[in-house]
Amino acid sequence: xxxxxxxxxxxxxxxxxxxxxxxxxxxxxxxxxxxxxxxxxxxxxxxxxxxxxxxxxxxxxxxxxxxxxxxxxxxxxxxxxxxxxxxxxxxxxxxxxxxxxxxxxxxxxxxxxxxxxxxxxxxxxxxxxxxxxxxxxxxxxxxxxxxxxxxxxxxxxxxxxxxxxxxxxxxxxxxxxxxxxxxxxxxxxxxxxxxxxxxxxxxxxxxxxxxxx
Amino acid sequence: xxxxxxxxxxxxxxxxxxxxxxxxxxxxxxxxxxxxxxxxxxxxxxxxxxxxxxxxxxxxxxxxxxxxxxxxxxxxxxxxxxxxxxxxxxxxxxxxxxxxxxxxxxxxxxxxxxxxxxxxxxxxxxxxxxxxxxxxxxxxxxxxxxxxxxxxxxxxxxxxxxxxxxxxxxxxxxxxxxxxxxxxxxxxxxxxxxxxxxxxxxxxxxxxxxxxxxxxxxxxxxxxxxxxxxxxxxxxxxxxxxxxxxxxxxxxxxxxxxxxxxxxxxxxxxxxxxxxxxxxxxxxxxxxxxxxxxxxxxxxxxxxxxxxxxxxxxxxxxxxxxxxxxxxxxxxxxxxxxxxxxxxxxxxxxxxxxxxxxxxxxxxxxxxxxxxxxxxxxxxxxxxxxxxx
Numbered sequence: 001x002x003x004x005x006x007x008x009x010x011x012x013x014x015x016x017x018x019x020x021x022x023x024x025x026x027x028x029x030x031x032x033x034x035x036x037x038x039x040x041x042x043x044x045x046x047x048x049x050x051x052x053x054x055x056x057x058x059x060x061x062x063x064x065x066x067x068x069x070x071x072x073x074x075x076x077x078x079x080x081x082x083x084x085x086x087x088x089x090x091x092x093x094x095x096x097x098x099x100x101x102x103x104x105x106x107x108x109x110x111x112x113x114x115x116x117x118x119x120x121x122x123x124x125x126x127x128x129x130x131x132x133x134x135x136x137x138x139x140x141x142x143x144x145x146x147x148x149x150x151x152x153x154x155x156x157x158x159x160x161x162x163x164x165x166x167x168x169x170x171x172x173x174x175x176x177x178x179x180x181x182x183x184x185x186x187x188x189x190x191x192x193x194x195x196x197x198x199x200x201x202x203x204x205x206x207x208x209x210x211x212x213x
Numbered sequence: 214x215x216x217x218x219x220x221x222x223x224x225x226x227x228x229x230x231x232x233x234x235x236x237x238x239x240x241x242x243x244x245x246x247x248x249x250x251x252x253x254x255x256x257x258x259x260x261x262x263x264x265x266x267x268x269x270x271x272x273x274x275x276x277x278x279x280x281x282x283x284x285x286x287x288x289x290x291x292x293x294x295x296x297x298x299x300x301x302x303x304x305x306x307x308x309x310x311x312x313x314x315x316x317x318x319x320x321x322x323x324x325x326x327x328x329x330x331x332x333x334x335x336x337x338x339x340x341x342x343x344x345x346x347x348x349x350x351x352x353x354x355x356x357x358x359x360x361x362x363x364x365x366x367x368x369x370x371x372x373x374x375x376x377x378x379x380x381x382x383x384x385x386x387x388x389x390x391x392x393x394x395x396x397x398x399x400x401x402x403x404x405x406x407x408x409x410x411x412x413x414x415x416x417x418x419x420x421x422x423x424x425x426x427x428x429x430x431x432x433x434x435x436x437x438x439x440x441x442x443x444x445x446x447x448x449x450x451x452x453x454x455x456x457x458x459x460x461x462x463x464x465x466x467x468x469x470x471x472x473x474x475x476x477x478x479x480x481x482x483x484x485x486x487x488x489x490x491x492x493x494x495x496x497x498x499x500x501x502x503x504x505x506x507x508x509x510x511x512x513x514x515x516x517x518x519x520x521x522x523x524x525x526x527x528x529x530x531x532x533x534x535x536x537x538x539x540x541x542x543x544x545x546x547x548x549x550x551x552x553x554x555x556x557x558x559x560x561x562x563x564x565x566x567x568x569x570x571x572x573x574x575x576x577x578x579x580x581x582x583x584x585x586x587x588x589x590x591x592x593x594x595x596x597x598x599x600x601x602x
Contacts, residue, residue, distance in 0.1 A: 053298035055275045055290070056316050122217035205224045207278050212217050 017174050018087045021080075025173060026143040028076040029166045032102060033109050034134045036069035040113025041120045042127050048213040058206040059199075062113050066106065073102070092176030094169075101169035104188035108165065111195035114202035121209040141166060161187040242268045243423045247282075250416075252367075253397040257404065257414035257431060259438050264420040266403040270294055270370045273401065288367025288399075291317065293374045296357030302346035306337055306356055309345050313360045327363045334389075335359035336382065351378050362389050369393055372403045387413070407435055436554040436583025468503040469537065474561060474576040486580045487550050489593050495545040495577065497561065501537040508537050509564045512545055512576075517556040522592075528564075549595040554583040 043065040044051065044058060051058060077098070084091055094101070120126040138144070140153070141162045148154045157163045164183040171178035178184070216236055235241070243265045250256045258266045271277045272284050274292045299316045300309045310331055314324035324331075332341060335356040337348075345353060355378050371390070378386070390413055393400060404410050410417060410431055417434035419427040419441070427437045477494040478484040487493060497510065509528040516522055525545065527534070534543075561576035562569065 049295075050299045050316075052271070052276060053295040054292065054316055056318070118221060122221060205221045207275070208220050208224050209217075210276055 017089060021083055021087055021089060022146075022170070022174065023144050024076075024083060025080060025170050026166060028073060028080055029102065029105070029169055030138060030141070030143045031076055032066075032069040032073045033105055033162065033166075034138065035072050036066050036106070036109035037112050037116060037134060038127075038130055039065040039068050040110070041116035041130055043113070044117040044121050044209060044213050045124070045127065051210050051213050058210070059114075059202060062117050062202070063110065065113065066110055069109070070106075089174075091173050094172035094176060098169060098173065101172065102165075104184075104191040105162075105165040105169075107195040108161065108191035111191070111198040114198040118202060118205055118209050121213045137162065158183075161190050165191065241423050243272070243279075243420075246418075246420070246423070246425050248418055248425070248428060250399055250401060252399055253394070254416065255394055255400040255402065255414045257402050257410040257417040257434070258420060259404065259407075259410055259417060259434065260420035260426070261441070263422075265423045266420055267294070267372055269420070270372050270401065270403055273368075274370055286368055289318070289365070290368045290370065291361065291364045291366025292370040292372075293358065293361045294370065294372045296354045296361060296374050298357070300345055300353070300357065303344055305344055306335075306341045306348070309356065310360055313357065314364070317361060317364045319364050331359045331363050334362060334385070351382075354378060355382055358386060362386075366398060368399045368401070370401050370403075373405065407439070411435060432583070439554045439583075468501065468565075469505055469508075469563060469570055470500045470502070471561065471563075471571075471573060471576070472498045472500055472540075474498075474559070474573070476577050476579055485578070486582065487552075488582055489550060489553055490595075491550045492546070492548045493550045493579075495559065497543045497545070497576075498540070499537065499543065500540050505537040505565050505570070506535075507566045508534050508570070510543055510545070511562040511564070513560040513562070514552070515558045515560065517558075519558075522552060522557065549593070550581065551592045551594065552581045553591070553593065554581050556580050 040062045043061040047061050051061075116126060116130065140156065141160055142148075142153070142157060143166055147157050147163070147167070164180055164187040168178045168180050168184035171180070216239070246265070246269065248256070258269060260266050268277070270292065271294070272279055273286060274290055274294065275284075275286075299313050301312060304312060310328065311321065311324050315321070319327075332338075335352075335358070337352050337356055340348065340352065345356070348356070354374075358374065358378070387409075390400065390402075394413075400413070402410065402413055414431050417427075417429065417431045418425060419434045419438050421441060426441065427434050429437075473496075475483050475496045475498070476485060477496060478487065479492045481494065495512065509526065511527070512525045514522040514524070527543075557579055558575055559577040559579075560572060560574055562572040564570055
């Protein structure tokens, strides 16, 4: 990506910070979502033998799978600090708020994880399709490039919850401010409701799914 | 898959899953199974593979929802459905004790308190801090059993897991089970091991193809089970379809024809079901086309599994028949059938002198149900008692 950008093959848009920093911070923030959704969707099926032998809350399996995503995020953050040093860019103090800033993203991931783990219990192909879908979403969400001002993608991004949840924390870390606070707030509300809704769905159906994993 | 999606959608919307209706390719794993177990009672569940025993335990444990009906359990349920389920192979024995304890509903403080007992029970000693993936299978199940055996349930569900480990450990498991019973813990035990059921339960439910075939004392249910198992086994089907004329013909077999073999009960009525200790008469009607000198009759009794139970030779019994000519009957009698519940087949062989004349593989077949005389063991011995002063 960096090479393509340097060679002018790929135009990632103009930005005031080094592109690698922008892209890697973006993927680091995208990571918990991507890893979390895939891991949690597999969590019920992977624990299948245990589910049919012991009666316990299956929610713990989905929540535990998020741990994997969080750990990966923390490791990426450490590497990112090295990158900040290398480019001699000082992150804004908002970097300390990062754990808080990714809470909405984590709630959205967990919510989707709940429903996807159930779906995967019934339709096993969900787990196969999901990584592809997540990659597609990665490009749709402008994690690796700046948001275009015009075109279909620009319109899509206006309604893309993930875009706000990833780009606002990134803007805050890199520039100390962001022009999408409203979007971030609304997206957080959506994420919270998605979480509540799918938690309820999971709660109502977790025993029914035990028959099928 | 479609059923799964439908069920989940209906559950989510708070609608009933209409699970009382069977859809295409579905069947009832359990139907009309209803029983009550009082506190401190030990109930055994027996039945052939696929009869629904484990499903009953899973319903009681709340792993599955019943589609129709209700499961009511009072108290904390401890389930030993599979020992070592939930163990993480990369974690050490010590870590797995805490992990498994948590999964089984124990708090960390509880595990701390019982930790030494668990380790002592599991007999893993020095390997406590070794990842369980390096454990032998015996150590693995011992540790699993030890954790589950210390979770202080009010209702204990045991699924065929008592037979783990070596003999010493098995003994320990049974001792622990007895302690549970002494502590007034309600036990529900699933086992194929008849002796486990006999020794450890007060009442037994026999399941057959998802239904309740019998509820009663361990002895009654076990004898019914043994009977049904042998009636279900493939060899029983073989017995029933065994061609009557599947005969071995000796060089002179055309000289003698067996017209009929009849099984008669106490009052000499024909019957095919007996009770252990009953009188049994076997009547062999023959037609000898030519004079047969020095004939002898041999009866071999086979179990449903085609194992020989016993053989009776008229010659060995010292019963001599001079000759057979024309039509007649040979009668074999026992006044006390020594067989335990099951299905049996009789093979009839006829010799002329020392030359085999012919044999009928399935001359007769009969069922035996356990009666009052049936106890434990392999055969019922006819006996009497006396006292001398």
